[in-house]
Amino acid sequence: MITAGMDLGSKFIKIVILKDGEIIARVKMLSGFEQEVTANDAMKEACEQAGIESDAIDRIVATGVGRSIAPFAHNKLTEVGAAARGAIARLPETRTVIDVGAEEGRAILITPEGKVRDFAINEKCAAGSGTFTETMARALELELAEFGQLSLKSDKVIPMNAQCAVFAESEVVSLLHAKTPKHDIARAVHDAIASRIVSMARRVSVEKEVLLVGGMAYNVGFVASMKRTLEMEIHVADEPDYVPAEGAAWTAYDKASAI
Amino acid sequence: MAKEFWRWKEYNWHDENIDPRAGGVISGGADVGSVSSQAVVMVDGKLYAFSSMRTGSDSPNSALDSMNWALEGTGLKIEDLHYVVGTGYGRVNVPFANRAITEIACHARGANFMCGPSVRTILDMGGQDCKAIRCDNRGKVTNFLMNDKCAAGTGRGMEVFADLLSVSIEDVGDLSFDIDEEPPPVSSTCVVFAKSEAAGLLRQGWDKNKVLAAYSSAMAHRVVTLLERLGIEKEFVITGGIAKNRGVVERLEKELGLKGLQSDYDTQIAGALGAALFGKVLYEKQQAGK
Structure with missing residues (x-):
């Protein structure tokens, strides 16, 4: 199962892709003024890094201040929820x-x-x-x-x-x-x-x-x-700014596994 | 050096029709603020001379410089002043002052002098803080609230915006009304965040004036909440440097549904004026006690 979390922060957009609970891609890009464009670019790069097509992702969860404009997200998650889930996965x-x-x-x-x-x-x-x-x-x-x-x-x-x-x-x-x-x-x-x-x-x-x-x-x-x-x-945390994006990816994993 | 858009004009003035040597009490007020320093000289309770200038990094010098500048061309020296009261953020650093009094008391006293005994609520919008003050018919403070923790709602915040938009600080008020329709206020309270929000709006194609309008109304709204916490009683007057910015003042009055009193005096010297008025009373007490 492949799931992804994207964190649309005020400064950076972070994307994490999990394959059966293992991290296979991590991408970070400056948000810039057109977050939606950046989010698309970041997702493309993450898929390349993971060596997958974007439609291979079973579920995507978005978080961060810009989550409402997140393209292709199945679910949205608050920053608080994302940080909590990401933290528990790390430690x-x-x-x-x-x-x-x-x-x-x-x-x-x-x-x-x-x-x-x-x-x-x-x-x-x-x-x-x-x-x-x-x-x-x-x-x-x-x-x-x-x-x-x-x-x-x-x-x-x-x-x-x-x-x-x-x-x-x-x-x-x-x-x-x-x-x-x-x-x-x-x-x-x-x-x-x-x-x-x-x-x-x-x-x-x-x-x-x-x-x-x-x-x-x-x-x-x-x-x-x-x-x-x-x-x-x-x-x-190592690579501490990825933790909420990981939390979103884990939440996607939890949701997809529950079905 | 790049143009400093935030830099406002420094000035001094004195009344040629008053003879300071005629034997009246010469009292001085030195208001050393965090951004600007004002000095006032009064002769027998009449405004004789004043100045306003930028506060330097060294506040004893700012007090001296501003007082010397107020006295420029008058033939008077600091030693000729009978009694001087220091006020403002740097009031303990006025080397020639006989006494220090808080700027809250001085602004209330000054507003009472400028606009008359009907003043009950004063909004002092300064460089680094904003105070809402209630007073009685003698200009005595009955209650106050202040924001000195945050640049939102202060002159310093407006300077940051003038610089960001490359608009001279004196033009901000007029330009903020040179718009097709009033935009919604910026949503950020914090000046730092409002700056990034403004940069985003400019990127979206908003022109500078519209951004100024959006910031001015956010600033007005912020100050109104302070006033409402204190409770407003008529008459109402705005003092301090921001009182000269009609972009903020008129939006604030609109939101309050209340017009501020106008004065013939310069609103920025209210604190120093109050200090000089206290100076006269204190001098007379001192003389009577001798």
């Missing part, structure tokens, strides 16, 4: 999923079966999202990867006063003018976003094991800040 002991993407942050409490017990979302404000980090990296004239790495060099705690990304940008510039080393600013930024995500997660409570997914989990500086702020060990 069955997961009880709390923290998913931080480009424009949204989510904390999800799940049952051993991968069902959602409770969740909290930040989608109104860039302060708890990947965009915040990108904006700050730009203000510091650093590449994203470099930005995360650099923050590990700092052992200083500089509190950021601003919550809003727009205000934080000016604060970062003032810190630069005050000759604050870039690595200390980098850490301050990652601590700030981690504290926002953690306070959101604590609203639903944080239970072991914790799995960090979504594109922000690539950022080593953010991961370090999360561990410090949560004061506990957390698991970080």
Whole structure:
């Protein structure tokens, strides 16, 4: 049986194809302004990678902020449901999923079966999202990867006063003018976003094991800040941004198997 | 250097018809905001001179610069001021101030002076925060609410948009009405997200003015929710830099179903004006106590 999950995020479209529960293709493309066109291209590439024709897929489930325009999807799934199902497939002991993407942050409490017990979302404000980090990296004239790495060099705690990304940008510039080393600013930024995500997660409570997914989990500086702020060990998914797309593919698999 | 579309004009003014040396109380108000700094000089409770300029990265200097600029051409020096009150975000960093008073108290006092004792609700739309203030007939604050966490609904947010659309900040208001029909407001609250939303709308073929209209009404709506939480009582007045942007003001008034009072004074100096008024009273108290 072949099933596929597509995650139409605000920044990237991700597609995962499963064959009898094994991943046979994974594709990621910048969403761009015409998501539907990108989704078609991404699906074509995923099928090529899997070595199958697109009509060989038994079931497709779409998730992500753009899921309503997803072409050729049989079912739609919320981002929360997708992250939960994907997390349990990656690490069955997961009880709390923290998913931080480009424009949204989510904390999800799940049952051993991968069902959602409770969740909290930040989608109104860039302060708890990947965009915040990108904006700050730009203000510091650093590449994203470099930005995360650099923050590990700092052992200083500089509190950021601003919550809003727009205000934080000016604060970062003032810190630069005050000759604050870039690595200390980098850490301050990652601590700030981690504290926002953690306070959101604590609203639903944080239970072991914790799995960090979504594109922000690539950022080593953010991961370090999360561990410090949560004061506990957390698991970080490999290729973390594919987890919700995998969750969608697994949901397609569950649905197709149930018939 | 690329054109800075957000950059608004800095200015100073003084009244040639007033003689500051005639023996009246010369009081000063220095409002060091996060984005702009205003200085006001009053002679015996009459507005004599003022200035408005961009706040630099160093707030003691911003306070000094703006006061010196207000005094430019008057023949007065800072030492000639009898009493100075500092206010605004940087109020503790006004080296020549005798005292610091919150900008909320100063805006209420200033609005009371500018528009008269009938003012009960003041909306101060500043560079980095937005405050809804209720006051009594003497301009004394009875209640207030503020948003200082988020750039949505502030002047800084509008500057970001002016820059994105390459439109001078002074033209934003007029251009936002140069449209065929009023578009729906942008759906994002966050300025960062609204920026990407606007980029998407431009890509879809919306012209700049329509995007400005959509952003202005979203901003107006955001501020209206703050006002409604506080409760509005007539008369109502808008102060601060955004009061000069009719794109936001008129949409806000339409949503409220209420017109703001107009004033002959510059709305942006309300805080500094209030500070100078407090300065006069405090100076007289000090003299009486001697």
